[in-house]
Amino acid sequence: MVTLASADNALKTLYLGVVAEQLNTSVNPLFAKINQTTSDVWGKEIRKLAPFGINGGIGAGTEDGALPKSASNNYAQFVLTLKNLYGTIELSDKAIRASENNAGAFVNLLEAEMEGLLKASKYNFGRMLFGDGSGVIAKASSNTGNVITVDAVNNVIEGMVVDVLNSATKSPVALARRIVDVDRVNKKITVDGTSIASSSVSEGDLITVQGSYGKELTGLAAIFGDSETLYGLSRASNKWLTPYSKTSSTLTDVTIQSAIDSLEEVAGSTADFIVCSSGVKRAYQDYLITNRSNIDVMNLQGGYKAISYNGIPVVSDRFAPRGTMYILNTSDFHLHQLCDWRWLEGDDGRVIKQIAGKPLYTATLVKYADLICDRPIGQAVIKGISEM
Numbered sequence: 001m002v003t004l005a006s007a008d009n010a011l012k013t014l015y016l017g018v019v020a021e022q023l024n025t026s027v028n029p030l031f032a033k034i035n036q037t038t039s040d041v042w043g044k045e046i047r048k049l050a051p052f053g054i055n056g057g058i059g060a061g062t063e064d065g066a067l068p069k070s071a072s073n074n075y076a077q078f079v080l081t082l083k084n085l086y087g088t089i090e091l092s093d094k095a096i097r098a099s100e101n102n103a104g105a106f107v108n109l110l111e112a113e114m115e116g117l118l119k120a121s122k123y124n125f126g127r128m129l130f131g132d133g134s135g136v137i138a139k140a141s142s143n144t145g146n147v148i149t150v151d152a153v154n155n156v157i158e159g160m161v162v163d164v165l166n167s168a169t170k171s172p173v174a175l176a177r178r179i180v181d182v183d184r185v186n187k188k189i190t191v192d193g194t195s196i197a198s199s200s201v202s203e204g205d206l207i208t209v210q211g212s213y214g215k216e217l218t219g220l221a222a223i224f225g226d227s228e229t230l231y232g233l234s235r236a237s238n239k240w241l242t243p244y245s246k247t248s249s250t251l252t253d254v255t256i257q258s259a260i261d262s263l264e265e266v267a268g269s270t271a272d273f274i275v276c277s278s279g280v281k282r283a284y285q286d287y288l289i290t291n292r293s294n295i296d297v298m299n300l301q302g303g304y305k306a307i308s309y310n311g312i313p314v315v316s317d318r319f320a321p322r323g324t325m326y327i328l329n330t331s332d333f334h335l336h337q338l339c340d341w342r343w344l345e346g347d348d349g350r351v352i353k354q355i356a357g358k359p360l361y362t363a364t365l366v367k368y369a370d371l372i373c374d375r376p377i378g379q380a381v382i383k384g385i386s387e388m
Contacts, residue, residue: 004096004361007110008352011343011363015114019365020341022118027125029304029315030275033330034371036337041082046336048078050231050374052240076238078231082338082368083133083217087121089113091352093359117365120159124209125217127155129371130319132221135212138189140164143201146177146191150207153184154318162191165213167204174200176210217371220326224381231372240267244327244380251283251325251385256309259327259380269329269378274314276325279387281307281316286388323387327380337369 025032040048051073059068091113099105127137137155140148148164150156156179164173177191189207206213218231224243228235235241244262248255256274263269276284285307288295296308306313320326343351344364351363373379 004350004352007091007096007106008350008363010110011351015110016341016343019114019118023121023125023341025301027122028129028317029300029306029313030273030317030328030330031125031129032301032304033273034333034335035331036335036340036369038337038339040336041338044082044368046078046080046082046370046372048336048372048374049075050078051075052238052375052377076233078233078372080218080231080336080370080372082336083215083370085125085217085367085369086344087117087365089117089363091361093361096361121365123157126317127319128217129219130221130317130321131216131219132225132227133216133218134206134214135208135216136206137162137209138207139167140201140205140207141203142199143196144198145195146193147188148191148196148201148207149186149188151187153182153187153189154322156182156189156207158182161210163208163210163213164196164201165206165208167202167206170206170213173205217369219371221321223373223376223379224326230376240375240377243376243378246380246382247384248382249384249386251280251382252287253309255382256325256327259382260312263327263329263378263380267375267378269332269375271312271327271329271380273328273330274309274312274325275317275320275328276314276385277320277322277387278316278318279322280320280325280385281314282388283385284309284314323383323385325382325385327382329375329378332375332378333371333373335369335371337367339368341365341367 024036040046053074061067091109095109099109138150138152140150142149158179158181160179161176162179163175164177165171166173174191174193174196177193179189180192181190222230224245230241233241244259246255246259260271263271285295298306298308298313300306300313304315306315308314342365344366345351346353352361354361
């Protein structure tokens with residue numbers, strides 16, 4: 001007979017390792033390249049010494065003259081608060097009892113929940129990787145009841161639970177509303193719940209994942225953004241925090257090579273990964289075909305495939321901003337974490353818990369982590385590319 005205790009044990013011993021492996025390697029090709037480490041984690045913070053520039057204790061001199069004055073490496077300290085990442089599954093008491101005499105049915109029940117959790121987690125991890133940490137997935141312009149017009153729909157999907165926040169005050173317009181429909185042609189989402197009063201949503205209001213405003217990973221949009229600070233340091237006082245950036249409507253090999261050359265000449269950085277939107281990837285493929293160049297295909301870690309620019313993989317991602325190509329040295333990126341994925345356990349050591357007052361049981365995966373790029377000046381972006 002299947003019991004909650006046996007289900008609890010299965011989640012700990014059978015599913016945890018598989019789920020952690022999937023979330024660490026199968027989110028997308030870029031995430032699979034990023035090293036994960038527990039180093040530089042101090043309590044609830046990441047505190048990391050990042051070197052910049054070079055050692056200054058070098059010089060030429062006479063045979064019997066003074067030696068060069070010592071000048072050690074330059075370091076700056078990055079400071080980030082670990083982000084709290086959660087994923088929850090839910091089982092009803094009725095479903096559990098219906099399958100308690102059928103081990104196969106109960107395994108199917110658990111597997112269905114875990115597959116759903118994996119799908120949602122991969123989607124949101126991939127999305128956060130390209131975000132700026134704000135948790136904003138779209139900006140609204142207006143609403144007609146529960147139908148909200150937004151500026152973009154590449155970060156939203158049916159089933160997602162979202163908040164709508166006033167852009168100026170960050171006060172809630174609507175909380176914990178589940179997206180039940182996405183009109184991707186007209187850029188509209190429909191949410192459940194009581195009808196939202198007309199004109200409650202104003203131009204620029206923020207759509208975020210439930211409870212996540214300002215609490216997500218520090219992704220590429222933060223590194224390549226125009227914020228005054230990054231990792232607790234002033235960009236104005238630390239020019240090496242600003243990556244290479246170029247605007248070009250036309251994408252050619254020369255445009256890409258110019259960015260790569262700049263990284264090597266300015267920062268001594270070697271690009272090993274290129275990621276862009278699918279429209280930019282198509283534009284580059286069209287350029288290669290027009291110029292009768294071969295389109296080389298390469299295999300990547302995790303079973304992914306990519307086209308190649310001089311041996312560097314060029315990968316499209318659903319969450320990459322339109323008209324944008326990132327040229328990266330992935331060895332400079334680290335996901336600093338307190339620990340790998342773990343089940344949230346109660347005082348009794350159980351991971352499956354009843355929701356108070358409801359015939360439902362939940363189990364929650366948790367990870368405390370954030371993303372740091374050690375050398376922002378060693379990364380590049382090309383913007384404004386005409387897509388195809």
